Amino acid sequence: MSTFIKKLLIDALKPREIPITELSKAICAIKGVEEVNIVVTEVDARTETVKITVMGSDIDFEEVSRVMAENSAAIRSVDEVTVSKVK
Amino acid sequence: MEEAESSHKGFLSKVVSRFKCLIVGAPARCRPEDVSFKKLMLISGVTEIFRRYFVMNMFDGALAALGVVLGMWISGVIDPKTVVRTVLGAGFAMFFSGSLGAYLTEKAERERKLRELEESMFQDMRGSLFERSSRFAVLLVSLVDGISPLLACALIATPFLVSGALNLSFTFAASIAIGVGIATLGALGVFLGKVSRGSLIGYPLFMILAGLASAIVIVLLGAQI
Structure with a gap:
C-alpha cells in the first residue's frame, strides 16, 4: 500500500521582489505537480504573505520545500493536506 | 548537418x-x-539603476574627455598619440574607479537589504533567487559604471587614433573629436528624453549646453593662465 499527496495548502512568506508568477511556475515545474494557485493575503513593507495551493497526482513535499526556499519563500505552515491511498 | x-x-x-x-x-x-538574466534583472530591479549609472558615467566620461582634448588643443599639443594616450588613460582611470566604487557601494547596499529581509523572514537567504539576483545586480552595475565612461573616452579618442592612417591634420581631428563628444552628449540627452517619456529636445539641449559651458570655461582658463 502506498500513499500519495494530492493537495497541499501552504501558508508562506516571500520577498515582495519575487513575482508570484515566477514562484508558481517554479513549483509547477516539479514532477508530480499539476496545478499551482497562489493568493496574496497580506502585504508588508518587505514581504508578502501568500497562500499556495499545490495540486497533483503525487506531490513530493520535500521537493516543494526545496524549490520554495530556492525561490526565497519561507514556509510558515501547512494548513491543509489531501492524501490518497492506492491498495 | x-x-x-x-x-x-x-x-x-x-x-x-x-x-x-x-x-x-x-x-x-x-x-x-x-x-535567466531577464528574470534576475526583473527581481533585482537593476534596470533603473543600470540606466541611471550608464547616463551619469557616460556624461562624466564625455565631459572629461572633451575637457582633456580642449585643454591639450589650447595648450599647443599637436601630437595625436599624446591625446589618445591621455584620453584613454583618463578613460581607464574612470573605468577602474567607476567599476570598483560601484561594486563596493552596490554590494554593501544589497547585503544590507538581504540582511533586513532575512530578519523579516526569519530565514537564511544564502543561495536563494533573491541572493543570486542581488549578486547579478552588483556585477552588472559595476560593469556598466566602468564601461560607460571608457566608451565615451574611446569614442572621443577615435578621430585622433585614425588621424595618422587617414592623414588628418591635428586641428581637423580635434574638431571631429569635439563634434563626436557633443554628439555623444546629444545622444545621451535623447536617451534620457526617451526614459522620461518627455521632451526629446530639452534633455539633449541641456546636455549639449553643459558640454559647451565646460568648453567655454576651459578656453577662458587657457586664455588667463
Whole structure:
C-alpha cells in the first residue's frame, strides 16, 4: 500500500521582489505537480504573505520545500493536506 | 548537418548556461531558468539603476574627455598619440574607479537589504533567487559604471587614433573629436528624453549646453593662465 499527496495548502512568506508568477511556475515545474494557485493575503513593507495551493497526482513535499526556499519563500505552515491511498 | 548544428548550439547554450550559473554564484549544474538574466534583472530591479549609472558615467566620461582634448588643443599639443594616450588613460582611470566604487557601494547596499529581509523572514537567504539576483545586480552595475565612461573616452579618442592612417591634420581631428563628444552628449540627452517619456529636445539641449559651458570655461582658463 502506498500513499500519495494530492493537495497541499501552504501558508508562506516571500520577498515582495519575487513575482508570484515566477514562484508558481517554479513549483509547477516539479514532477508530480499539476496545478499551482497562489493568493496574496497580506502585504508588508518587505514581504508578502501568500497562500499556495499545490495540486497533483503525487506531490513530493520535500521537493516543494526545496524549490520554495530556492525561490526565497519561507514556509510558515501547512494548513491543509489531501492524501490518497492506492491498495 | 542539421544534427551537427543543433548539437553545436546545444553545447554552446550549455557553456553559456554554466557561465551564467558561475557569475551569479549558483551551483555549476543549475537549471537555465534559474539564471535567466531577464528574470534576475526583473527581481533585482537593476534596470533603473543600470540606466541611471550608464547616463551619469557616460556624461562624466564625455565631459572629461572633451575637457582633456580642449585643454591639450589650447595648450599647443599637436601630437595625436599624446591625446589618445591621455584620453584613454583618463578613460581607464574612470573605468577602474567607476567599476570598483560601484561594486563596493552596490554590494554593501544589497547585503544590507538581504540582511533586513532575512530578519523579516526569519530565514537564511544564502543561495536563494533573491541572493543570486542581488549578486547579478552588483556585477552588472559595476560593469556598466566602468564601461560607460571608457566608451565615451574611446569614442572621443577615435578621430585622433585614425588621424595618422587617414592623414588628418591635428586641428581637423580635434574638431571631429569635439563634434563626436557633443554628439555623444546629444545622444545621451535623447536617451534620457526617451526614459522620461518627455521632451526629446530639452534633455539633449541641456546636455549639449553643459558640454559647451565646460568648453567655454576651459578656453577662458587657457586664455588667463
